[in-house]
Amino acid sequence: MDSRADSKLVRARGPLLLVVLLLVGVALGGGAAFLLMRTGADGPSSTRSDCARQRSVEVVVPASMLRVVTHAVDEITPSCTRVTVASRSASEVALRISSGGAPPDVWISDSRFWMTPTYLGGTSPLRIVTPSVASTPILLVGGPQSPRFASWGEAEVSGLVSVPDPLGSTAGSLAVVAPQAEARQVGRTLGEARQMLVPFAQTYGDRVSRGLDADVGMAWNGRESRRLVVTTEQDLVEARANAPYLEDRTPEVGAPMLDFPLALREGAADGSAEVARALVDHLASEAGLAALRDAGLRGPRSSPGESLAADTTRVLASPRPRTIATTVQSWRSLSVPSSILAVVDASGSMDIGTAGGSRMELLADAASIGLGFLPDHARVGLWIFSIDKGGPGQDWRVLEPMRRLDDLRFGRTQRYALREWTTELPSLTDGGTGLYDTALAAYQQALRDYRPHYSNAVVLLTDGENEDTGSIAMTDLVSRLRELRDPQRPVRIIGIAISEDADLGALQRMAEVTGGAAYLAAQPQDVLGVFAKAVLSR
Incomplete structure (x- = not known):
């Protein structure tokens, strides 16, 4: 039986890397490496000269598996093989591969989605040896x-x-x-x-x-x-x-x-497949499972009921990798706080009835619910508009200027004040639609209220088309918005057309020139969902 020469353990120092994930954002990665080598099969007196050729295999694992794999490699390293065990986050390894770097010879990730083309780009240069060596x-x-x-x-x-x-x-x-x-x-x-x-x-x-x-x-x-x-x-x-x-x-x-799949690089160094298979077999053995339990991990085939600390007994299946990537990419944008000037059509057509109430009543209900979704640091203002709503020659009326939702004025927060206004909106409708002048004035105000480190937007909701014959023309409005747009102080117009009666085309033109987007809420009750979709688009 082969005996093992003295093992050599070396701590390798590596810099922390700034990791920009493919499709999803930024993460900080780092690692530690351990070097293990078995030089020969003739006992402790063997030397490197006993091996005709030394083989080097790189194994990369998440930090949560480092201790277990290091000890396992010490047991299973083949003769004349040098194995380097390094700790790297899955995001760091995925970035390295997607940026054109070579994958490690053997890679244990903490989830399989990191090993897919969605995260690695193009065709994955990996072969999955086993879908799981451990779980948690x-x-x-x-x-x-x-x-x-x-x-x-x-x-x-x-x-x-x-x-x-x-x-x-x-x-x-x-x-x-x-x-x-x-x-x-x-x-x-x-x-x-x-x-x-x-x-x-x-x-x-x-x-x-x-x-x-x-x-x-x-x-x-x-x-x-x-x-x-x-x-x-x-x-x-x-x-x-x-x-x-x-x-x-x-x-x-x-x-x-977390399922900890093990993959082998296509064209990996000589000896890598042998190390990979030996690792899989060892971690599935009685000794390997005991080592996993000692590290707080379940085995690769543990049932959910065989828990170490959890009460839950069911496993929630992971969505597809592309769903994960797009959701996390959205998270990156959505975690930026919102600064929203909501500009609501209060013309007479908003009184048109639907199955659940008038257009304005359903919009007001959606606005009240939406306020509950926004955290205290969000900044929200509220305007309404119809022809001469703010007095002769002014189509907009300011109900609440832009403030943080937790801003306290006159014994009430901005959130409370906005909720109060949502109950009054149905009683404020009359007149024709004064869309163009209002859009320009709202955009100018949002620029004045601009806050860095926020996502600044004018959300313009209407169920009609501009009816103010004395207002600015659409071509002049688009030109003016283009002049006002400042890449250093970005403010988007988000248009929401309530019903097919609304001038979606006009909203699209205003949105496009400011870097925003326009959406159709075919029914007033769709407004909340459309608003969430609009926010997700930023």
Whole structure:
């Protein structure tokens, strides 16, 4: 039987890398490497000269697998083979590959979506050896005061969930797509599930801007806190050593799973396939499974019921890689706080009745609901318009100027004031549609109210076409908007046409010249969904 020569363990220093993810954003990666070498088969006295040729194999793993794989490699390294074990985040490895760099010889990621062409670009240069060498569920964890929600979507719109940055964290990425993964089970459409991303991302952006959630962990989740933290079962096992009161509050609908696939590079170094297969076999063995459990991880074929710390018994299937990528890309934009001047058509045609009420009544209901989705740091103003609504020659009337929703004036917050106005909107309709002058005035005001580090927009809602014969002409309006547009202070016009009666073409022309977009809400009750879609487009 072969005996092993003295193993040599070397810590390799590597700089932290600024990682810009393909399609999805920015993450910070880093790593540690370990070098292990077996020189011969003739016992401790063997030297490198005993090997006709030394083979070098690079193995890259996530930090959560580093200790387990390092010990495993020490056991399974073939003769005359040098194995380097390095810790790198999946986002860092994916960036390296998508940027034209060579993949590692053997790569264990924490989720298979990182190994797909969506993230690697073009055709994947990898061959999956096994879909899983270990697993750990992604949980919502809190203290005794933390609630358990019926679904991930309900939890994430509650404002109580802290999530690691989805742009670089696999757990964060799968958490933000969880509402889509569970949609059918909880009776939501995919569109409704996607809309839930808006308040979640906005709340995240607000907390990060205040110095919170920049480094999400459970150390600050005290016994009296109601907050929920997105983390893994592996991390919960470790955290309970110092905070035994932490509990799994994951919705019963299920938990996303980190599955740790192992892949081999096409054309990998000689000996790589042998190392890869030996790793798979070892980690599936009794000794390997014991090592995984000691590290807080489940085995590759563990059933959800064989938990180490989690209460949840169901696995939530991951969406397709492209869904994950586009959702996380949207998150990057949505986590930027909103500065919105809402400009609402209050002409007489908004009194036209539908199955659920007048156009204005349904719009007001949608506005009230939408206000609940926006966090306190969002800035919102409200105008209404119809011909001479603001007095002779002025088609707009300012109901509330642009302020933060938590701004307190005269004993009431901006959010409260806006909600009060939504109840009065149906009583404020009359006259014809004064669209063009209002659009220009609103855009000029939004430029004056511009705030850096916010997404600044004029949301223009109308059910008609311009009827003010004394207003600026469309061609002159477009020219004026083009002159006013400032790339250093971007403000978009988002047009929402309420019903087929609205002049969608005019809205599209105004939106296009400002870098915005226009949408059709065929029915007034569609306004909330269309508004969420418009925000997602930024």
